Amino acid sequence: MNDGRPVAGPALEDVRRHVVETADDLYYARGIQAVGMDELRRASGLSLKRLYTLFPSKEQIVLAVLENRHELWTAGVTAKVGAAGSPTERLLAIYDYLADWFADDSFRGCGFINAFGELGAVSPAVADLAREHKADFQRYVAELVQAAGAPAELAPQLAILAEGAQTTAAIAGNADAAAHARRAAETLIRASS
């Protein structure tokens, strides 16, 4: 019986998620290359062998972390946008989401930009995931712009504001960038009608 599966303990998917979340905390806070497998082992409470049965290599963990981050980002943005009223307010909700994010003590910039700068030239898979993440966001903004009845060229402009706010907030270390970007977006939206 039991089909050869382990007797007790959390389901495999839960363990994988636990590893991904632990790895994300470490990688995001300190950089991917700065965190070794041994530290991930210690922080996750799993043995090295278990880690390597769950993931074939560190790079696969990194990719899983980025995919997880993409889902969290998408869920967060759409939630904030969904709570907004008018189409214009829905566009501006993006910057409110950024403001919330920047206020977090652990904020250290966009994980995809960081990963791209660190590994993009060395790992095509990481570069592709970053590209897809950004392209997905651009597409999402374009949908919101269209729903607001604004001209299509507004979308890349608003997306650029969001990107710029993230790096500015990360490096300057203050969250004002979200408010500045929001005001700029308001002006651009108003001027486009």
Added chain:
Amino acid sequence: MNDGRPVAGPALEDVRRHVVETADDLYYARGIQAVGMDELRRASGLSLKRLYTLFPSKEQIVLAVLENRHELWTAGVTAKVGAAGSPTERLLAIYDYLADWFADDSFRGCGFINAFGELGAVSPAVADLAREHKADFQRYVAELVQAAGAPAELAPQLAILAEGAQTTAAIAGNADAAAHARRAAETLIRASS
């Protein structure tokens, strides 16, 4: 005689500059941690011992590379801005400089953002240099905005556009971001008067 200095060969400052430029090429193209001292030795044609008499550690080379990059950036931007006519055109010249830069095959994003993402959490000196670089740019934009007689809150908005254009161009891999940012800047400037 000779004061104990080497007899011939290029001056010390020239050798240092050669090292910094070689290191910059490698670090920017592939990431800092991906390039070892041995590769820098080979690419620069110097011995390891010579490298370590010129610089006390790899981190100091990284810092020198970033300082050099800051000077190149400042010189490039001010040259482009200086060639522009009206105060408004001078503001927009920033995005023309970005467009030129993005068109370069070797463009791989802002070196400071990349270095910050890779080492910012682990090397305070790198983080500080990135902060200073960005703060310097913000100050410069603020001066241009003031010279154009535009309201001060325009400056951070234009700076955010420039930052966003850089990361968007780097990750998306196309240079359109400069043109989008420029058009957004035109709208913001027009709306501010």
Added chain:
DNA sequence: GAACCCGGAGAACGCACGTTCTCCGGCGAT
């Protein structure tokens, strides 16, 4: 001409990484 010494080259060192291997304890089946 001989002693000295400075600087160049790259082999060597210690360390930390990603990955693999070996050992061991405990459960299930007979």
Added chain:
DNA sequence: ATCGCCGGAGAACGTGCGTTCTCCGGGTTC
């Protein structure tokens, strides 16, 4: 009760890093 086996733990391995050391050739000095 005994055997077999699966999976956990972390020691061990090879590699590549940043840095240091040793050796050696040639130029300067008495």
